Amino acid sequence: MEEIDNKWEMYFPLFINFIASIGSFFITLMVIPGLKSTFLKANLFGIDMNKKIGNKIPEAMGVVSGCIFITTLFMFIPVPFKNYLTENENFPHHEFVELLAALLSICCMLLLGFADDVLDLRWRHKLLLPTIASLPLLMVYYVNFNSTLIIVPKPLRSWFGFSINLSLFYYIYMGMLAVFCTNAINIYAGINGLEVGQSIVIAISIMIFNIIELNGVLHKAHQFSLYFIIPYIATSLALFKYNRYPSQVFVGDTFCYLSGMTFAVVGIIGHFSKTTLLFFIPQIINFLYSVPQLFHFVPCPRHRLPKFNKENEKLDPSTVVFKKTELNFIGRFIMSIFRNLKIVNWQEDNEGIVTCNNLTLINFVLIKIGATKESNLTMILIFVQILSSITAFFIRYPLASVFYDV
Template sequence: MAADVNTEDKDSLKMWIPIIINFVMSIGAYCVTVKVIPNIKDKFIKANLFGIDMSKTTSDKIPEALGMVTGCTFLITMFLFIPVPFGKSLWEGDFPHNEFVELIAALLSICCMLLLGFADDVLDLLWRHKLLLPTIASLPLLMVYYVNFNSTTIIVPKPLREHLGLSVDIGILYYIYMGMLAVFCTNAINILAGVNGLEAGQSIIIAISIIIFNFIELSGNLWKAHQFSLYFMLPYTATTLALLKYNWYPSKVFVGDTFCYFSGMTFAVVGILGHFSKTTLLFFIPQIFNFLYSAPQLFRFIPCPRHRLPKFNSKIDKMEISTTNFRYSDLSFLGKTVINLFRLFRLIRWQEKNGYVVTNNLTLINLVLYYLGPLHEQRLTIILLVIQILCTGLAFVIRYPLAHYFYDV
């Protein structure tokens, strides 16, 4: 009995000590980031990395791409943390090479995406490049997954097992799915953006959701995978909280595409290497809806202006829907079908003027404004973040109570 207890205690210490150290280092990362951002933001303005907040009456220069600061602080924290989970194994001569390669490959993918995101902020890349770059940055992840696991078998839901069996090996399709997950995560946050605090705010809620899920699953057989996820999520949340402090209304800094790409790749990394990619997607319910709702404009079935941000009405200090206009007869068959469905389900505002149709731009932000009317920017951000939190609750309901009906969990 005593031997069994000692073994459990040893395993518990092995699990919790690195997490506690990582948490302490994350607090330090928050403090450093909070100090660095105000001291460095003027350098971004001098380098012509700034924007004008179109939702304000002032025309002050706001430093852009401050996600680079949080990304660098995150990476430095993770580099300093590397000896913690592996130091003892190195001295004992039983080094876990597979786990070490996973960590290094994950950091490489995040580092690549941070660099590519900063390049986008500086060079203003085209949309096709924004789809290609995450695919390239995810290659180290997919290679490590292939070498260490190469598991491409999925469990079939109970209602389909009579026809398909208990599991199905989908082969290369699983790697295509993981690559697409990286592309989606890096772009989903970037699409749902445009008001102060929204990008950082939604990312924090997603990160906290993953952290809660990791802590729940630490008691299971895959505790190492969730421990690995916590190594990333704790410092990521800390540095992003520091960024939100300056990005909240009225924003003193803009996060830039750098932050969106860095965040998305971090979520993709923990989802893929932590073996819970489907659960990760559950925490992206608002982003999935926003992508599907935006798809007709993103794929040019319906005219898409360069900026789809809500309009600022300076007279009432509130945000209003932004619009696009087109001739109905000029739309393709698919465009007409989509716009009619949206009109049927009251997902767009439909007006006809001088032979043109005027509708709101297809984003979740504009949809909220369509239903609730003009809103102050801060209140709009809060409502969108509340939607994110409610969807997280739904994600946990799907993951636990409902999953029992479809899988043996």
């Protein structure tokens, strides 16, 4: 009987969360079309550069799905604690504070992301803001858990022992996780539907992982994660309907920041931050590939979007042109490695003028498969994201047993 009560206590809030998420899906579907004209009047729009006719597209519409997502969670707050409302002595204050801190961090990023879309903040601000927004979450983690131990892989235990206490460095890692998740989605973008598509795949992967672990030792943490991920998937699916090719709305940095912070929140509070990173394999590859331009070892234009060919309506890799003498030692060294690995399209004339593709995973795929229609390119990249998630599950389960006692 006690087991049945525990199951009911676990699944009832998830059932209510699922029903509320269905409602948020349909609300998002209805609200977005009605607000398109409002955003255009406020001059919040972008030009779709990958179309023959560059129409004005409402920008920063991620704030709409984000607000509905947050509202759904606000209304859901009492549900997990309904059994404790009349029993103040046994009320799980630590869980309540976790939920509020997580919501606070996500709300901060929703606000800061919209501010970025409106004010066009500089990159140094984009790195600083997620760090600040993650502080409430890290403080709650410190007060409630303060667990900074990591298990050492089996082959290294003879040197380092079974575990290592990272102390302050673990908190630095979690803060950097929030920065990476928000910006990794932001720089892996530029074609219709990619930002939302990749985020949905990551969210569904996290949801599947949580469901698998729901009956494990940390079932409470994974239950907590599902409270956030299910309504996020619902509102994002509705947004994807309007953002997929041909886009009727652009999601803006608002959605990228909201998504990244949501993934960081569930990873940190759910105690699976390392597993969360496994679902970011394409984003990690894109970041590493982009490093020379992001840190200006190689000239970096403002936009690194694929180049639209109006004749065949296909996308080609975009390029950057510079003098080879502009590269410093680090730039020359990195690009020589990339050239030897044949992962860049490098053309150099007799006068030392270099034409090189912009260093993004999107352009790299175009180099390998050739000119492609935008809709097809988006589907290819989302398929790559799905394959990466399958690889992540293989690493997390069968392969992990080789290195850890699982």
